[in-house]
Amino acid sequence: MRIIYAGTPEFAVPALQGLIAAGHEIVMVLTQPDRPSGRGMQLKASPVKQLALAHGLPVFQPESLKPAEVQAQIAATDAEVLIVAAYGLIIPTPVLNIPTRGCYNIHGSLLPRWRGAAPIHRAILAGDSETGVTIMEVVPKLDAGNMISKWATPITEADTTQTLHDAISREGARLMVEAMHTLQTSGQLPSQVQDESLVTYAHKLEKSEAGIDWTQSAVQLSRQVRAFNPFPVATARFKEQVCKLWFAQVAQADAGAPAATSPVAGSQIAGNIVQIQPLLVACGEGVLQIDELQMPGGKRQTAQQFVHGQHVQVGDRFF
Structure with missing residues (x-):
């Protein structure tokens, strides 16, 4: 399928790798602009951009997706699907409406628990017994879309945000590739509505x-x-x-x-x-x-x- 991939940090790399390996056509990679990094504060490309360039994929790095000219450039790709993984920018409704077969996100928690910016950190801090990853539809409301698939893992006394991040990133990539295979072969993705009474929010770390x-x-x-x-x-x-x-x-x-x-x-x-x-x-x-x-x-x-x-x-x- 023709896919736009929106992601920025290391968390988003395995899924892009998996989609490339599965043979999908990545028509655009959306990632945040290069940021100053290191002691010299030199501009550094995001991990997702580095992978995209290594595979010769077209990269687009707008500061915002709200301008009409930015949205027109995205629409010109004729993408069937938009996949989001820790992109870091708000995706306006007009952009969500561009792909003909939907928009899907890799979220690092077992929704509806821990919607928001820091789900892995908050799960550990709260003493949760497990966490995981959810493949979900992207809707305008934060992390509120229907759930397509999940993977769960216990949180042990030896786990850190880093260890869980790596496992969730890997398994989220696997689930997303499986979901795209299902969408391509059957034309639809069965989903489940989130129970709003169980929602918690993972506020950004300070x-x-x-x-x-x-x-x-x-x-x-x-x-x-x-x-x-x-x-x-x-x-x-x-x-x-x-x-x-x-x-x-x-x-x-x-x-x-x-x-x-x-x-x-x-x-x-x-x-x-x-x-x-x-x-x-x-x-x-x-x-x-x-x-x-x-x-x-x-x-x-x-x-x-x-x-x-x-x-x-x-x-x-x-x-």
């Missing part, structure tokens, strides 16, 4: 959310650290320096952590380091085991590298 509050429970802080990996990365102060916490988990009894109800845990000040092998920190409830972190100007390192490099002792404190 950097202000990154700071660790050690008076919270170890369970909640583990979720925060894992949800904010790889961005914006949870932060805490240690010896007047702001460090990044890349991975942490609730300390288990077999790691030597005092139980949350024990006098030892109860007497600890939140943020105090109670053990250094492994690196355990007292919280408002329970104990957090820090496994990977990063000091300003340094590289990511294991907790034990941090302990040795910073001469950490029991009784030192994170703020």
Whole structure:
């Protein structure tokens, strides 16, 4: 089929690869304009643009899809389908009406839960037991279209936004390629209406959310650290320096952590380091085991590298 593909970040790359491999004709790739990146702030093409150029596909990078001349250029492709994956720009109704066989989106949650900008992060932060991906029809209302297919996966204590992002991106690509095969061969895609009573919204992450509050429970802080990996990365102060916490988990009894109800845990000040092998920190409830972190100007390192490099002792404190 003749397809317009709209996507920008790494999340959107596997689906474009899959559609190319399936033999569809990608008549236009919509992606956001090149943005400054790196220390030199040089303009950098999006991952989707890089893939498109490698395959000789036509790329269109308007700042907005609202101008009439932009919409006319999109309409001139005579596309049958518009596929959207983390494009990042609002798609006006006139553009949604251009493809003759519909517009479809890869959304990184099990709709109707977590409509919006940060579904993977919010699922981890909320302590959801599972997440996944939904192939859905695109309608003017945010993430409200009928659902075509889903894939679900458990959220484990070892999962970060990065690990779930990669799995969801991969499986979303597979589902989208399957959906396009069904549409091409049968002429239609069966779908299911979302239950509006179950809708939740995944609001955009703010950097202000990154700071660790050690008076919270170890369970909640583990979720925060894992949800904010790889961005914006949870932060805490240690010896007047702001460090990044890349991975942490609730300390288990077999790691030597005092139980949350024990006098030892109860007497600890939140943020105090109670053990250094492994690196355990007292919280408002329970104990957090820090496994990977990063000091300003340094590289990511294991907790034990941090302990040795910073001469950490029991009784030192994170703020």
